[in-house]
Amino acid sequence: MQTARPVAIVTDSTCYLPVDLAAELGVRIVPLQVEWAGRSGREGIEVSPADVTQALLDHATVSTSRPAPAEFVEVYRQALADGASAVVSVHLSAQLSGTCDSARLAAKDFAPGQVTVLDSRATAMALGFAVMAAARAAAEGQDAELVTKAASECVDRSSALFYVDSLEWLHRGGRIGATAAWLGTALAVKPLLHIVEGRIVGLEKVRTSSKAIARLVQIAVAAAGSLPVDVAVQHLASAERAAQVSEQLASAIPNLRDLYASEVGAVVGAHVGPGLLGIVVRRL
Secondary structure, eight states: OOOOOOEEEEEEGGGOOOHHHHHHHTOEEEOOEEEETTEEEEBTTTBOHHHHHHHHHTTOOEEEEOOOHHHHHHHHHHHHHTTOSEEEEEESOTTTOSHHHHHHHHHTTSOTTTEEEEEOSOOHHHHHHHHHHHHHHHHTTOOHHHHHHHHHHHHHTEEEEEEOSOSHHHHHTTOOHHHHHHHTTOTTSEEEEEEETTEEEEEEEESSHHHHHHHHHHHHHHHHTTSOEEEEEEESSOHHHHHHHHHHHHHHOTTEEEEEEEEOOHHHHHHHOTTOEEEEEEEO
């Protein structure tokens, strides 16, 4: 009996999976583009979080753009040429980027069912966890439908919470939408935000950084409850605070399995600004 060929997993550079883990899982990553101060580059290849942090602090205009459909076509073709039976392509929220649209346009170049594109309704490690779930389902020999289901269900079981030092960059980039009305004119508050169905939504307004971060930890611990969970702590130019939050979560969450701590990449960094602290709780 012939063994079924594996399903290949493709994602984009905003998943922020640890490089070694992405390689171990065989995940193919298509980078988004970043432009600033007359320069441009692919996230994670030619532009780093430090580049974007400095540009923002220098008050330079930073913009991001989706990969072209042709970039996805090339990656899908290579995955199939390498022996994959199908491709599942999992991407950041379509509410935040046109990346899914590019992937869907690319998928039309292939036979029906060869390429499935999933809007994760998330980004950063909320997307990363979904990609991990898809890759592990594929490694178990599951078909494209079940691999896609594993990724989608992972997002449903995840909570993505974050704090920003300033709303300036989210406001500039138009990424807070209805949240701007929720905040009113109080742009000096320290907001806690979360991602709901792919959109950035206000959660709570807090007056000081220390209280906001303490509350962020409290909400994350409540989201974990007594269930087994994986947790990711992510930051931009705030490594010390992220390390402190990681220690607090490790002590407070009773059934913590894996804890990932890392800096977000240039694309998300461009829209949230230095000082970001994010926590993703994935209930297993």
